[in-house]
Amino acid sequence: xxxxxxxxxxxxxxxxxxxxxxxxxxxxxxxxxxxxxxxxxxxxxxxxxxxxxxxxxxxxxxxxxxxxxxxxxxxxxxxxxxxxxxxxxxxxxxxxxxxxxxxxxxxxxxxxxxxxxxxxxxxxxxxxxxxxxxxxxxxxxxxxxxxxxxxxxxxxxxxxxxxxxxxxxxxxxxxxxxxxxxxxxxxxxxxxxxxxxxxxxxxxxxxxxxxxxxxxxxxxxxxxxxxxxx
Amino acid sequence: xxxxxxxxxxxxxxxxxxxxxxxxxxxxxxxxxxxxxxxxxxxxxxxxxxxxxxxxxxxxxxxxxxxxxxxxxxxxxxxxxxxxxxxxxxxxxxxxxxxxxxxxxxxxxxxxxxxxxxxxxxxxxxxxxxxxxxxxxxxxxxxxxxxxxxxxxxxxxxxxxxxxxxxxxxxxxxxxxxxxxxxxxxxxxxxxxxxxxxxxxxxxxxxxxxxxxxxxxxxxxxxxxxxxxxxxxxxxxxxxxxxxxxxxxxx
Numbered sequence: 250x251x252x253x254x255x256x257x258x259x260x261x262x263x264x265x266x267x268x269x270x271x272x273x274x275x276x277x278x279x280x281x282x283x284x285x286x287x288x289x290x291x292x293x294x295x296x297x298x299x300x301x302x303x304x305x306x307x308x309x310x311x312x313x314x315x316x317x318x319x320x321x322x323x324x325x326x327x328x329x330x331x332x333x334x335x336x337x338x339x340x341x342x343x344x345x346x347x348x349x350x351x352x353x354x355x356x357x358x359x360x361x362x363x364x365x366x367x368x369x370x371x372x373x374x375x376x377x378x379x380x381x382x383x384x385x386x387x388x389x390x391x392x393x394x395x396x397x398x399x400x401x402x403x404x405x406x407x408x409x410x411x412x413x414x415x416x417x418x419x420x421x422x423x424x425x426x427x428x429x430x431x432x433x434x435x436x437x438x439x440x441x442x443x444x445x446x447x448x449x450x451x452x453x454x455x456x457x458x459x460x461x462x463x464x465x466x467x468x469x470x471x472x473x474x475x476x477x478x479x
Numbered sequence: 480x481x482x483x484x485x486x487x488x489x490x491x492x493x494x495x496x497x498x499x500x501x502x503x504x505x506x507x508x509x510x511x512x513x514x515x516x517x518x519x520x521x522x523x524x525x526x527x528x529x530x531x532x533x534x535x536x537x538x539x540x541x542x543x544x545x546x547x548x549x550x551x552x553x554x555x556x557x558x559x560x561x562x563x564x565x566x567x568x569x570x571x572x573x574x575x576x577x578x579x580x581x582x583x584x585x586x587x588x589x590x591x592x593x594x595x596x597x598x599x600x601x602x603x604x605x606x607x608x609x610x611x612x613x614x615x616x617x618x619x620x621x622x623x624x625x626x627x628x629x630x631x632x633x634x635x636x637x638x639x640x641x642x643x644x645x646x647x648x649x650x651x652x653x654x655x656x657x658x659x660x661x662x663x664x665x666x667x668x669x670x671x672x673x674x675x676x677x678x679x680x681x682x683x684x685x686x687x688x689x690x691x692x693x694x695x696x697x698x699x700x701x702x703x704x705x706x707x708x709x710x711x712x713x714x715x716x717x718x719x720x721x722x723x724x725x726x727x728x729x730x
Contacts, residue, residue, distance in 0.1 A: 331635055357544060405722070420709070422666060
């Protein structure tokens with residue numbers, strides 16, 4: 250073990266204080282800004298939008314996603330740690346971009362997930378990802394987007410949409426296995442995933458949106474009880 | 480331009496989505512979200528650099544971590560960009576930037592917009608997809624995405640307290656759980672993609688094999704830079720494979 254979770258160096262304490270204070274402040278600001286635009290349209294653009302419209306539409310969406318909005322932060326907390334939570338849920342695209350970046354950063358400097366070094370590496374990795382992502386969005390979507398829309402063949406964007414997740418998750422699983430370097434939890438996670446996807450979810454379709462959460466919790470719990478004890 | 484904009488904006492039944500969706504006020508708030516994330520990134524980088532030395536991480540290590548995160552996200556970012564461009568006609572640039580590029584993901588946001596439009600009796604992108612429907616869908620997407628942020632704001636401090644308590648009681652738990660949780664998440668993501676389509680499953684296989692080969696090679700050659708580029712290469716190879724296989728089977 251390269252880390253001690255009980256003794257906390259003062260510098261790390263400061264890091265936690267800064268990130269939880271500023272993480273919260275920036276996230277509240279981001280939340281308000283993301284709501285302000287749509288609210289302005291509804292109130293001042295005279296599109297005939299009523300409160301009934303908004304309630305009807307939001308309730309329909311919330312029925313599908315509200316539970317997910319609560320389950321997902323819980324699912325990713327043990328992986329991201331408190332500091333990166335405020336980054337991840339504002340920058341978005343967590344499973345297909347931010348977690349891969351965090352795992353890659355940890356792997357590059359040989360810091361295991363869950364250690365203090367791992368947490369700092371993850372935060373730096375996500376910062377790097379944020380810089381690249383903000384820049385590429387601004388340039389390729391914000392500035393060049395309309396032109397690219399006419400220049401890129403539809404077959405390319407369609408393949409990107411259909412196969413983006415498959416092309417990322419396989420590679421990231423390999424990266425995760427190489428970075429965690431623990432055979433037993435690896436085998437347990439694969440067995441759990443097969444059971445969740447092919448047995449549990451088909452048997453109880455209501456659990457469809459909880460697949461990942463189930464996989465995370467079951468793998469963590471079983472790995473804990475099956476750990477080698479000396 | 481501004482006169483057509485005003486005329487169109489006053490008519491909720493118009494299907495000229497762009498007139499509302501690309502309005503300057505939406506741009507201002509969208510760029511505001513960018514600015515907030517940028518500021519957050521700077522604060523976090525500075526905080527991590529200050530804390531690094533106290534846990535035995537040199538500045539060189541932290542810069543490597545930053546660069547790795549940046550390089551490894553080129554592939555995923557460009558993939559997101561491609562999909563975002565395809566959705567510009569439906570939502571306009573500012574909404575695509577904020578909802579799909581940031582905060583949410585393609586899958587949830589498109590699903591939310593579809594559900595919201597359907598609740599108003601319209602098809603997303605169909606002949607009855609009016610400015611009014613777009614605006615209501617955007618509000619519903621934003622409220623729904625906001626729920627994720629609100630849950631993060633409320634739950635993170637609670638879980639942090641729980642985690643700290645757990646690590647005091649039993650330090651071994653915290654050495655095991657994050658790694659196991661990570662493996663659990665990606666194993667489930669991989670396995671749940673498998674039954675969706677045969678070509679999707681093959682694409683996963685390609686990306687898995689390329690990544691494994693690159694990591695072995697990086698270890699053999701002791702080439703750290705290869706670890707940074709591995710994800711981008713794996714994604715590119717897998718997407719190129721999917722493109723040719725997809726066009727071959729649908730042609």
